[in-house]
Amino acid sequence: MTGRLVLAATPMGDVGDASPRLRSALATADVVAAEDTRRTKSLASALDVTITGKIVSFYDQVEISRLPALVADVAEGKTVLLVTDAGMPSVSDPGYRLVAACVAENLAVTCLPGPSAVTTALALSGLPVERFCFDGFPPRKQGQRKTWLSALATEQRACVFFEAPHRLADCLADAVEVLGPDRRAAVCRELTKTYEEVKRGTLGELATWAAEGVRGEITVVLEGAVLVASDPADLVDEVERLVEGGARLKDACALVATAGVSKRELYETVLAARKD
Incomplete structure (x- = not known):
């Protein structure tokens, strides 16, 4: 039997957002790796699901130390379910290191899509x-x-x-x-x-x-920036605002320059404006 790592998105707040696949995975996984075991148990209870597999904690401070055992579980044919407190694992939450470790060992990794902030x-x-x-x-x-x-x-x-x-x-x-x-x-x-x-x-x-x-x-x-070709003089204030925020003048000019204004032209315009 081939083991696999399953990443599962969990509700951000409303338990009604839990998918049927998440319910099934919580009930059947051999190992549940949870960012907070208490919250995962509470979620399972709210979903009227009994977790029958082993539950282990998997938060930032223990993530690296837990990797060998979890990878070994997958290699031995077990299903390891990874869940975080809310949303999708690996997205500013623990997970990517475990995915990378399983991929490095050519082990199966899949995902149960769901809520995402x-x-x-x-x-x-x-x-x-x-x-x-x-x-x-x-x-x-x-x-x-x-x-x-x-x-x-x-x-x-x-x-x-x-x-x-x-x-x-x-x-x-x-x-x-x-x-x-x-x-x-x-x-x-x-x-x-x-x-x-x-x-x-x-x-x-x-x-x-x-x-x-x-x-x-x-x-x-x-909102994304709206860039349009401009007179270099029209961009001086924007460059100076970036400089005041800590950017170097050359870097600020590179960021603000548009298709119609070169970095060099803008840099020289800013220097000229400072002299004036």
Whole structure:
């Protein structure tokens, strides 16, 4: 019998989002590797499912130490089910190392699709999201966060990321400083839960709202940049805003330059404007 690793998405809040395949997998897997065993047991109870296999914890701090035993279980023909607290394993949650380890041993890996905060937030944002990137959690330190935001100044894809509620206000304030107050975004809070809320608006509006304090699990969708050919003089303020956020002048010019304006031309224009 061939073993396999099964990645399974779990509900973000509403247990009604659990798929029949997840219910079956929880009931039949030989091993259930869970980010939080207590939450997984509670989920199984809410689904009226009895977990008959062995349950082991699989969170960030023990992920590497658990790999050999779990890979061995799959190699021995067992079904190992990997679940996290909510959403899809490996997406800013434990999982990718176990997938990589199984792939390296040429073992079977499959996935039970289901709830995802990323795609749910994109769908609810009201923004153009036919092309998007996912960027996990922003850096915690302000300087690093501003550098990260600077890289999004000319990113034409929508960007979706997670943020801790106690850091959201600072993150949005930095985004206003680096990207300007008019870039549109959506802050999605407590997706699929009782107090689900989606706030849509400009970064300036959202920063003002968040300053009062926000609670719950947060997913942010940032509108992609709209780049058009411009007179280099029209781009000087944007370059200087990135520099104030911590970017080097040459890097800022490279980020802001458009198809109609070269990096060199923009760099020389900024220097000339500073002399004036």
